[in-house]
Amino acid sequence: MLNVAFVGKGGAGKSTIAGTIARMLARRGEPVLTIDSDPMPGLSVALGLGTPEAGLPDDATVAHVEGDRTTYRLRMTPAESIEAYAATGADGVRYLQFGKLHGHVSLGRSQAAFRHIIADLPRDQWHVIGDLPGGTRQPFFGWGDYAATFVIVVEPTAKGLLSARRLARLAPKGEKRRIVVVVNKAREGDAELVGARTGLEVIGAVPAKEHFRDADRAGVAPLDHLGDVAADPELDAVRSVLDNLLGKVVVQ
Amino acid sequence: MKIAVVGKGGSGKTTTAAVVARAMARSGRSVVALDCDTNPNLGLSLGLGDAGTDALVTLRDSLDEGTEEHAASWAEIIERFGVDAPDGVRLAVVSRIEEPEPG
Secondary structure, eight states, rough: OOOOEEEESSSSSHHHHHHHEEEEHHTTTOOOOEEEOSSSHHHHHHHTOOOOOOOOOGEEEEEEEEOOOEEEEEESOOOHHHHOOOEEEEGGEEEEESOOOOOOOOOOHHHHHHHHHHHOTTTTOOOEEEEEOOSTTTIIIIIITTTTTEEEEOOOOOHHHHHHHHHHHHHHHOOOEEEEEEEHHHHHHTHHHHHHHHHHHEEEEEOOOOOOOOOOHSSSSSTTSSOTTTTTTHHHHHHHHHHHTTTTTOOO | OOOOOOOOOOOSSSHHHHHHHHHHHTTTTTOEEEEEOOOHHHHHHTTTTTHHHHHBBBBHHHHHHHHHHOOOHHHHHHHHHHOOGGGGGGEEEEOOOOSSOOO
């Protein structure tokens, strides 16, 4: 099962690629849970959900008071919590939102629910695909800990490369953790360039073509824009990133 | 005059801020450019290059390491920890995340 978090500079294309990969996987009949801790609504748009209310309400948790200390535990099992609170997006992808707080929902309870669901989620039941906010503030401050693989989405600009090197430096280290790069808005030769400049493994390069940009301008998912174009080079590149993550092919 | 540039990631905040800062400096104003992003790239857009941008000491670090009993004035802090960018813009970086921390 995939257990992946997408990170990168703001505007690199994390949400678009993460959402598209989630849907491609779901179309193959796999159960996919997406986790959105970015307050910007990118992932939900890629999943055809617009800007939904899919956060964890206060009653997802039960308060336990011991002396002057209050802790929060899940009211239901992680699987039941997902069933109850995750929105269902296009292609059957489930979607849970953590980064945005609506109205009365309390930060402490919402975060506690998030951490419990992530910690105790049966990993053999769901592919987990997470989208983190741009930049370096959130990704490695506990929010991305669930991931076995970090995908750094890099636009091949000086800022994109510098940000990628910072993210790689900050990523939690561990023998079982894998850090890879997907180049977005790439021109010919950019996969090699980004690999050389970051020292990281590049598992794919999404070319700078019109399809993703047109979809973005229209505010719809690339997979829903002008239908599912069978031979679209951007979608083909994302599909090959998915295959790489699943261990089906080795690119480069 | 104090201007803050905000917007979605990748929309061009940093580039815009840098061009405005240098254009104002060229017209003879004294300009301080403050990079408040925890992934600070303003140095790149101002023309300091890769190494110059990543080597900047952040104001937060400079204050954390300080031993003075009273905080210096903002002008003194900018003077001591800022760097000169092209066209006479004085750049200071507020905070860069260097270590993953819990929470």
